Amino acid sequence: GDSVTQMEGPVTLSEEAFLTINCTYTATGYPSLFWYVQYPGEGLQLLLKATKADDKGSNKGFEATYRKETTSFHLEKGSVQVSDSAVYFCALNSEEYGNKLVFGAGTILRVKS
Amino acid sequence: NAGVTQTPKFRILKIGQSMTLQCTQDMNHNYMYWYRQDPGMGLKLIYYSVGAGITDKGEVPNGYNVSRSTTEDFPLRLELAAPSQTSVYFCATAQARTVQETQYFGPGTRLLVL
Numbered sequence: 001g002d003s004v005t006q007m008e009g010p011v012t013l014s015e016e017a018f019l020t021i022n023c024t025y026t027a028t029g030y031p032s033l034f035w036y037v038q039y040p041g042e043g044l045q046l047l048l049k050a051t052k053a054d055d056k057g058s059n060k061g062f063e064a065t066y067r068k069e070t071t072s073f074h075l076e077k078g079s080v081q082v083s084d085s086a087v088y089f090c091a092l093n094s095e096e097y098g099n100k101l102v103f104g105a106g107t108i109l110r111v112k113s
Numbered sequence: 114n115a116g117v118t119q120t121p122k123f124r125i126l127k128i129g130q131s132m133t134l135q136c137t138q139d140m141n142h143n144y145m146y147w148y149r150q151d152p153g154m155g156l157k158l159i160y161y162s163v164g165a166g167i168t169d170k171g172e173v174p175n176g177y178n179v180s181r182s183t184t185e186d187f188p189l190r191l192e193l194a195a196p197s198q199t200s201v202y203f204c205a206t207a208q209a210r211t212v213q214e215t216q217y218f219g220p221g222t223r224l225l226v227l
Contacts, residue, residue: 034215043203046216099207101216103155106153
C-alpha cells in the first residue's frame with residue numbers, strides 16, 4: 001500500500017537557521033503531496049501542497065518540490081523562527097478509502113532563540 | 114465560519130464505557146473522515162463518509178461506529194471503551210473526491226481510557 005517516510009525528530013535549531021525535513025513516499029498512481037503542521041494543543045493545518053511532478057508548494061517561507069524521480073517532497077525554510085516550533089507531517093492522498101490521507105510519523109521541530 | 118468543530122476536547126473513560134465524539138462542519142463538504150493519532154505515529158483512518166447516509170470503514174474501524182444523517186454532522190461512537198482506544202481523534206472534511214483536495218481538520222478530541 002501507499003506509505004510516507006519522514007525523518008525522525010526532534011529537530012532542534014537556533015533561530016534563523018536553515019531547515020530541511022526529509023520526506024519520501026511510495027504510491028501507486030499519481031498522488032498529491034502535502035505538508036501539514038500541528039502547533040501545540042491544536043489540530044492539523046495545511047502548510048503547503050503540490051499536485052503534480054515538479055510542482056513547488058510554498059507558504060509562510062516554507063517550500064517543497066514534488067520530485068517524482070526521487071519520490072521525495074522535502075520541506076525547507078531558509079530562516080526559522082521560534083514560532084515555527086511544531087510537529088510537521090508529510091502526507092499523500094491515496095486513492096483507497098475515499099481518498100484518505102496517508103501520513104508520515106511526524107517530525108517535531110524545536111526552534112531556540 | 115467555524116470550519117470543523119469537535120466536542121469534547123478531552124475525556125476520561127473507564128474500560129467498558131461508551132461515548133460519542135461529535136464532529137460538525139459548516140463548509141458544506143461532502144467528504145468527512147475520522148482519524149486517530151497515536152504518540153509518535155501518523156494519523157490512521159477509522160471511518161469515512163462520502164455524503165449523508167453513506168459511510169464506510171477505513172484502516173482501523175474495529176471498536177467504532179459512525180453515522181451520517183446530515184451533511185454537517187459525523188459522530189463517532191465507541192461502544193465498549195478499551196485502553197487501546199486511548200488516542201487523539203481528529204475529524205476532517207474535504208469538498209470532493211479528487212487527489213488534489215485539501216482536507217480540513219478539527220482541533221481534536223483527546224481520549225484517555227483507564
